[in-house]
C-alpha cells in the first residue's frame with residue numbers, strides 16, 4: 001500500500017479509537033450526529049451542483065430537499081425566512097451583516113473579553129468589511145448585557161445594529177428589554193451559534209419573538225446538525241439577505257450537508273424539547289457538582305448556568321490551558337477556555353447522575369490521581385452510553401445506505 005494511504009487509514013483508525021470509543025467530549029461547540037444524519041453526508045449530492053438560477057440541470061431532487069429543509073427550519077424557529085446555504089456560522093454572519101450594513105457604519109457587539117465571538121472582534125470580520133465596532137456594556141457579575149448603559153451609549157453613538165453574539169453564554173440575554181427601550185431606533189440581531197439547539201427546542205429565550213430581526217449561526221453546537229450555518233429572519237430582512245447570498249457569499253452550498261441538515265432539523269423538531277430540557281438540567285447538575293468539589297466554576301451566582309455550557313476558569317489563562325491538557329490526557333476532551341459543554345454527552349443519553357460522575361472524574365484529574373485509572377473509568381462510562389438518542393430510531397440505516405450507494409451498502 002502507498003505509505004501515505006496507510007498513514008491516512010491509521011489516522012482515521014486513531015481518531016475513531018480516541019474520539020468515538022474511549023473519550024468523553026465536553027467541547028461545547030461540537031456535537032455528535034446521529035448515524036442517519038452522518039450517512040446523508042456521504043450522499044452523491046456531495047459531488048453535485050445546483051443553484052437558484054437553474055444553471056445546472058439534473059438538480060430537481062437537490063432543490064426539492066432544500067425546500068423541505070427551509071420549511072422545517074421555518075417551523076422549528078417560527079421564522080418567516082430561513083436559509084440553509086451558509087457553509088458555517090461565520091459565513092452566516094458574513095451574509096447577514098453584509099446584507100444589513102455598509103462600510104463606515106457602526107455596530108455594537110459583545111467583546112471577546114466578555115464572551116463575545118472573536119470573529120466579530122474589532123480587528124476581525126468588521127475590519128475586513130470596514131464596519132466600525134463598539135463593544136456592548138456588560139455586567140460581569142450577571143454575565144449579561146447591561147441594558148441601561150447600552151441604551152445610554154446607543155443614544156449617544158446611534159449604532160445601525162446591535163449584535164448579541166456570545167461564544168461563552170451562560171444565561172438568557174435581555175433582548176426584549178433592549179428592544180423595548182431602544183424603541184426602534186436601533187435594530188437587534190442575535191447570533192445563536194451556541195444556543196440554537198436550545199432555542200429550537202423551545203427551552204431558551206426566543207430572540208425572533210423578543211424583537212431581533214434575525215437569528216443566525218452554526219448548526220452544529222447545541223443544535224446537533226452537520227457543520228454549517230443557518231439564517232432565520234423576518235421577511236423583509238430575509239429578502240435582503242436572499243438578494244445577496246448567491247452568488248456573492250455562497251456559490252456551492254454543499255447539498256449533501258443540506259440534506260443532512262434537513263434530517264437534523266426534523267430530529268430537532270421531533271425531539272428538541274426533550275433534548276434541550278435535559279441539556280440544561282445536566283449543565284446545572286455538572287456545575288453544582290464541580291463547585292461542591294471545589295473546582296473554580298464561574299457564572300451568574302444565582303444559577304451558574306442555564307445553557308449547555310459550564311464555565312470552569314482558573315483566572316490565569318495558562319492554568320486553563322494546562323488543565324485542558326491534563327483532562328485530554330485522561331480522555332476528557334474540552335477547549336482551553338474552559339467551557340464545558342453538556343450537549344454531546346446529553347445526546348448520548350447521559351443524565352444528572354452521570355454529570356455527578358463526570359464531575360468526580362474531572363476532580364480526580366485536578367487532584368492528579370492515577371491517570372490510567374481515570375482513563376479506564378472514562379472509557380467505561382463512555383461505553384455505557386454508546387448510542388445517539390433523540391433521533392428517529394425507526395429509520396433503517398441500511399435502507400438509507402441503499403439510497404446513498406448505487407448497489408446498496
Ligand SMILES: Cc1ncc(COP(=O)(O)O)c(C=O)c1O
Pocket residue numbers: 029088089090091093116117119165166167191193194217218219228229
Ligand atoms: C457566537 C459564534 N458565532 C459564530 C461562530 C462561527 O461559527 P463556525 O465555526 O460555524 O463558522 C462561532 C464559533 O464558535 C461562535 O461562537
